[in-house]
Amino acid sequence: MLPDPVIADLDGHAVLLTHGDLLCTDDHAYQALRTTVRNPDWQQRVLALPLATRQLLAGAARAGSKAHIEQAAMAIMDVNDDAVARLFRATGVDCMIHGHTHRPAIHRVDVDGRARTRAVLGAWYEHGALLRWRDGSLEAGILPRS
Numbered sequence: 001m002l003p004d005p006v007i008a009d010l011d012g013h014a015v016l017l018t019h020g021d022l023l024c025t026d027d028h029a030y031q032a033l034r035t036t037v038r039n040p041d042w043q044q045r046v047l048a049l050p051l052a053t054r055q056l057l058a059g060a061a062r063a064g065s066k067a068h069i070e071q072a073a074m075a076i077m078d079v080n081d082d083a084v085a086r087l088f089r090a091t092g093v094d095c096m097i098h099g100h101t102h103r104p105a106i107h108r109v110d111v112d113g114r115a116r117t118r119a120v121l122g123a124w125y126e127h128g129a130l131l132r133w134r135d136g137s138l139e140a141g142i143l144p145r146s
Contacts, residue, residue: 002017004018004019004022005017005018005022005087005091006018007091007093010095010133011133011136013094013095013136014091014092014093014094014095015093015095015096015097015133016087016088016091016093016095016096016097017096017097017098018087018096018097018098019098019099019100020079020098020099020100020101020120021034021100022034022083022087023079023080023083023084023087023098023100024076024077024078024079024080024083024100024101025080025082025083026076026077026078026080027072027076027077029068029072030068030077077101078101078103079098079101079118081109084096084109084111084118085109085111085112088109088111088116089111089112093116094114094115094116094117095116095117095118095119095138096116096117096118096119097119097120097121097131097138098118098119098120098121099120099121099123101120102122102123103120103122104120104121104122104123104129104140105119105120105140106118106119106120106138106139106140107119107120117137117138119131119138119140122140122142127142127143127144127145128142128143129141129142129143130142130143
């Protein structure tokens with residue numbers, strides 16, 4: 001498992017890989033949950049539970065997540081532009097790849113007068129989504145069903 005975030009080398013280009021949820025700073029309820037579930041002590045306690053109990057908890061968490069998504073404004077569940085700029089500044093990269101928002105796109109953003117690329121992976125519910133690195137830039141695509 002990779003740490004989050006991590007900087008990877010793609011053909012000599014430093015590219016930031018992140019889940020993306022840390023960029024959704026306007027969704028305060030989700031950020032509180034993220035802090036809890038990423039705590040190693042909490043993770044150890046949950047992993048010590050019987051599998052059946054963990055499966056019940058996972059089902060309840062999915063239901064709670066679905067209810068939260070249905071009631072929350074779409075704007076708060078998307079990335080915060082300031083959080084994106086802060087992460088670009090902190091890491092010094094020109095390219096970031098993330099998921100979480102399930103809004104696939106390749107965004108061109110300007111941070112401090114420097115052009116950057118933020119690529120968002122799509123969800124895998126109906127089909128696979130992919131990003132292809134070609135000649136120093138990203139292309140989005142869909143994996144065909146087998």
